[in-house]
Amino acid sequence: MKKVTLILAFLIANITLAQDQYTKGMQKAFELWGNGNTSEAANLFERIATAEPDNWLPYYYVAQINTIISFGEKDQEKLTKQLGKAQEYTDLAKAISKDNPEILIQQALVHTAWVAFDGATYGMTLSAKVNALYKKAIEIAPDNPRAIFSKAEWDMGTAQFFGQDVTPYCKDVERSIPLFDTYTSDIPFYPKWGKERAQMIAENCKE
Numbered sequence: 001m002k003k004v005t006l007i008l009a010f011l012i013a014n015i016t017l018a019q020d021q022y023t024k025g026m027q028k029a030f031e032l033w034g035n036g037n038t039s040e041a042a043n044l045f046e047r048i049a050t051a052e053p054d055n056w057l058p059y060y061y062v063a064q065i066n067t068i069i070s071f072g073e074k075d076q077e078k079l080t081k082q083l084g085k086a087q088e089y090t091d092l093a094k095a096i097s098k099d100n101p102e103i104l105i106q107q108a109l110v111h112t113a114w115v116a117f118d119g120a121t122y123g124m125t126l127s128a129k130v131n132a133l134y135k136k137a138i139e140i141a142p143d144n145p146r147a148i149f150s151k152a153e154w155d156m157g158t159a160q161f162f163g164q165d166v167t168p169y170c171k172d173v174e175r176s177i178p179l180f181d182t183y184t185s186d187i188p189f190y191p192k193w194g195k196e197r198a199q200m201i202a203e204n205c206k207e
Helices: 001-033 039-050 054-068 077-094 101-119 117-141 145-161 167-182 195-204
Strands: none
Touching: 001 039, 001 054, 001 117, 039 077, 054 077, 054 101, 054 117, 077 101, 101 117, 117 145, 145 167, 145 195, 167 195
16 A cells, blocks of 8 residues: 555656646746747747647647748748748647637638738638638637637738728627636636737727
8 A cells, every 4th residue: 555655646746747847848938939039939839849749738839939920921931931830730739639719710820821921822722711710719619809809800801902991890809808808718828819919909990
């Protein structure tokens, strides 16, 4: 009995140590990201993902960083490398957590980055996919503010491209804002982004 107790204590200690290392690693990665060290943050998230093969979140954040830095990128070779990495890690996250609304939104953003780079080339092939991804995310999580807001922002971009009024989508941006405070998760480091941008766009809608 004493031997079993010692083994259990050893296992619990190892699990606690691993969780502590994960927490510290994720906190450090977010700190690097917050200070503008995106490459270092992405590299650390990659290392955490290697150590946490059953956890979708570090994979998600590698994909997210590479997607965000691709918006506005003019160098096609650099963009292709970044979005290739984003797609790779989105796929890995998807394999771990199927039908996850946050990952569906991330996939939509990868496609959106390609459309933003070259709408004439990628708009026709990817627009329907983006719409389908947001529709599915909202069906799974109707109160997910990132799904509602990102879909509205996508619709606004589409309307602007075709010279149409964006006002009809302002109500969805407004609707998403309070949900950022109520749509929460007990999972550490669960995505929380989007509120500040939604507020900014909501203000633009009033002008």
